[in-house]
Amino acid sequence: MTLIKNKSITKTTIINRIIGKIQGVKKGPTIVFFAGIHGNEKAGVIALKKVFKEFSEETINGTVYGILGNLKALEKNQRYLDEDLNRIWTSEQLKNIPHKATLNAEEKEQKELFAVLHRIIENDSGPFYFIDFHTTSSKTLPFITINDAIINRKFSSQFPVPIVLGIEEYLNGPMLSYINELGYVSLGFESGQHEEKEAIVNCISFIYLTLAFTNAIDSSNSKDYTKYYNQLKVVSKKQDKVFEIVYLHTIKQDEIFKMKEGFKSFEDIKKKTVLATSNNQLIFSKYNAKIFMPLYQKKGKEGYFIIKEIAPFFLKLSTVLRSIKADNVLVILPGIFWENTNKNALIVNLKVTRFFAKSIFHLLGYRNKQADATHLKLYNRERVSKTEMYKDQQWY
Numbered sequence: 255m256t257l258i259k260n261k262s263i264t265k266t267t268i269i270n271r272i273i274g275k276i277q278g279v280k281k282g283p284t285i286v287f288f289a290g291i292h293g294n295e296k297a298g299v300i301a302l303k304k305v306f307k308e309f310s311e312e313t314i315n316g317t318v319y320g321i322l323g324n325l326k327a328l329e330k331n332q333r334y335l336d337e338d339l340n341r342i343w344t345s346e347q348l349k350n351i352p353h354k355a356t357l358n359a360e361e362k363e364q365k366e367l368f369a370v371l372h373r374i375i376e377n378d379s380g381p382f383y384f385i386d387f388h389t390t391s392s393k394t395l396p397f398i399t400i401n402d403a404i405i406n407r408k409f410s411s412q413f414p415v416p417i418v419l420g421i422e423e424y425l426n427g428p429m430l431s432y433i434n435e436l437g438y439v440s441l442g443f444e445s446g447q448h449e450e451k452e453a454i455v456n457c458i459s460f461i462y463l464t465l466a467f468t469n470a471i472d473s474s475n476s477k478d479y480t481k482y483y484n485q486l487k488v489v490s491k492k493q494d495k496v497f498e499i500v501y502l503h504t505i506k507q508d509e510i511f512k513m514k515e516g517f518k519s520f521e522d523i524k525k526k527t528v529l530a531t532s533n534n535q536l537i538f539s540k541y542n543a544k545i546f547m548p549l550y551q552k553k554g555k556e557g558y559f560i561i562k563e564i565a566p567f568f569l570k571l572s573t574v575l576r577s578i579k580a581d582n583v584l585v586i587l588p589g590i591f592w593e594n595t596n597k598n599a600l601i602v603n604l605k606v607t608r609f610f611a612k613s614i615f616h617l618l619g620y621r622n623k624q625a626d627a628t629h630l631k632l633y634n635r636e637r638v639s640k641t642e643m644y645k646d647q648q649w650y
């Protein structure tokens with residue numbers, strides 16, 4: 255499947271888009287690192303340029319790619335030009351794009367990225383890993399964001415950094431959610447604040463650890479492995495737990511939103527703390543929890559998130575429930591049925607959700623996405639996961 259008809263154009267643009275590709279002499283996984291999906295987030299770009307100089311065909315098992323996201327926005331050092339490239343990977347948009355007469359700046363980038371991505375999936379061999387590098391406008395510990403699938407949880411739990419899951423319920427159309435829907439391990443790594451030097455160091459550490467955890471490099475007698483592991487461990491300040499998003503303040507069109515100065519991601523907040531102003535009205539916290547990704551830049555629709563830690567007991571419980579496909583029991587209940595025979599989405603009557611806590615659906619791997627007046631549509635990552643591809647890997 256490819257969207258681009260003119261092959262010569264594809265080739266010239268793709269040469270610029272690819273930071274590096276190393277195909278090792280020995281067999282191994284295919285690892286794809288993306289950077290600069292947001293044009294003002296350069297830490298991953300700089301880190302990949304540096305490490306690709308250190309790799310060679312002899313030292314890498316399998317294939318490693320470094321790919322740039324938004325070329326035009328990177329040139330201008332802006333998050334995006336026309337629309338956010340990391341919010342347009344919806345099935346509707348991907349269906350429409352081949353039929354559009356004119357494409358905006360980000361749709362052009364998307365079309366090329368889509369072609370590159372599918373060419374890799376078709377021509378290279380698994381297991382596949384997709385990593386997307388970002389930075390944030392606020393100060394932050396480095397952290398991983400994932401769609402809530404067990405393969406993602408298991409793989410990302412090897413890194414000594416906090417993991418935030420369930421972001422797919424709050425964001426529409428991030429690229430990684432699209433790749434995750436295809437069934438592959440895919441994680442976002444937010445390495446620090448946009449301008450911080452440490453954000454680059456954290457990306458370099460993350461790249462080496464990814465190669466080690468996937469056996470793309472031999473880490474058994476490497477001093478560097480310990481160095482990179484400790485780098486992330488120290489900067490994460492022992493917060494390497496699993497968190498879930500419980501709230502997002504979405505900035506509405508024409509809303510004048512201003513975050514109160516000085517918040518860092520993962521900072522504890524209490525109920526009634528003043529967080530921001532919206533059209534000059536104070537916004538108070540409704541939670542005793544942690545603030546996450548407060549917005550300190552002009553572009554972006556997510557004002558701030560609130561996250562809470564998930565207790566290890568519930569993480570284990572949900573792994574067990576999903577492995578025995580406990581969701582089959584749900585559809586026995588009135589008002590809950592499969593959307594289609596693929597069983598990757600549930601349609602739930604809103605009357606039912608009054609009795610059923612959202613957390614039960616979360617435990618079973620379902621995340622709420624679309625709603626009409628009477629029904630919720632809950633998507634599941636488990637049933638589309640290519641678990642077979644990964645189950646013989648050490649980390650699984």
Ligand SMILES: [Zn+2]
Nearest residue numbers: 292295388389
């Ligand atoms: Zn970003």
